[in-house]
Amino acid sequence: MLCYLLYGPGDLRAEEHDIPTPGPGEALVKIIGCAICHTDLAIIDGHWPFLTKLPKIIGHEYAGTVVALGPGTTSVAPGDRVAVYPSAPCGLCLPCRRGTFWLCLRPRALSGGFAEYAALPEQCLFRVLPQVTDEQALSVEPFSVAVHSVDLAQMQPGDTVVVIGGGAIGLVIVGMLRAAGAGKIIVSEPDPSRRPVAVEFGADVVLDPRERDLAAKVKALTGGMGADVVFEAVGLPQTVEQCFALVRRGGTIIIVGVALPEAEARFKPFDVFAGHLTIRGSWGAWWTIPRTIDLLPKVRPERVLTHRFPLAELPRALELRRKQVGIKAYVIP
Ligand SMILES: [Zn+2]
Ligand SMILES: [Zn+2]
Known part of the structure; x- marks a missing residue:
């Protein structure tokens, strides 16, 4: 099989x-597609400390189709998508035993999706219904990141939100x-080609951070309060x-963007x-996957997939x- 190794x-x-x-507790999966994430570039460039x-x-x-069982x-079962x-x-370290699986000290990194097949532990495989498209199925992981970050925000229906x-x-x-019942959704995005897409996804207002004073604009849109x-x-x-300039007093900041490990930001502790303020970091989330799959038809995260390449053209897709x-x-074998 063709595969790409770093x-x-x-x-x-x-x-x-x-x-x-496939070994004990594993299944052989024939991969139907793998999307390219900004983090893949960080991984390829050596900016990912977890890849040892x-x-x-x-x-x-x-995502893929099960073709054999260990x-x-x-x-x-074979045939399941x-x-x-x-x-x-791991289920065995102290954070896992305390039920905080997302803090696992020894998570097992699986064989990746830039390949034709992978043997994978069954605990990481989530069946999807026939009406879920292939593009939706391979969007589950990045979508689960969004679901988890919205979980962490502990929002109330009608809350005003800024997405940078x-x-x-x-x-x-x-x-x-x-889908979760937010009130006003304000997006800040400098690329004009992405702004109409943000509206399609549900944004009420899309601002260009280069053209306006973003903080003043957000204040004006939130009755002087902030988001x-x-x-x-x-x-x-x-x-x-x-x-920090956009959030209201008592508000919450969720950091879900992936910065370089050595990047530093400044803020005033007094603020x-x-x-x-509540500041929370948010990463992927295995346990949100069943809810993520249920939400696929409502949110349609596959709408962000704009380019498709054969697996053999992965380098070209990465360059793009x-x-x-x-x-x-995304690439398809
Ligand atoms: Zn990703
Ligand atoms: Zn663990």
């Missing part, structure tokens, strides 16, 4: 490997906020810093103290992502 920073190689044999064992087949937003696998969650909590960044995650957060919740979905120091052409590309 050997080190900038060293991604296309190779022919044998189709893997190389070489590794990368690609983490994928010994003792019972929760899926499954969304894949790309890492598994109209990329794939920002857009899907907007769709999720609309109840601000989602940072870019991952740059300046957009993280911007959150957090006097403003009773680097140049930020379109919103999101």
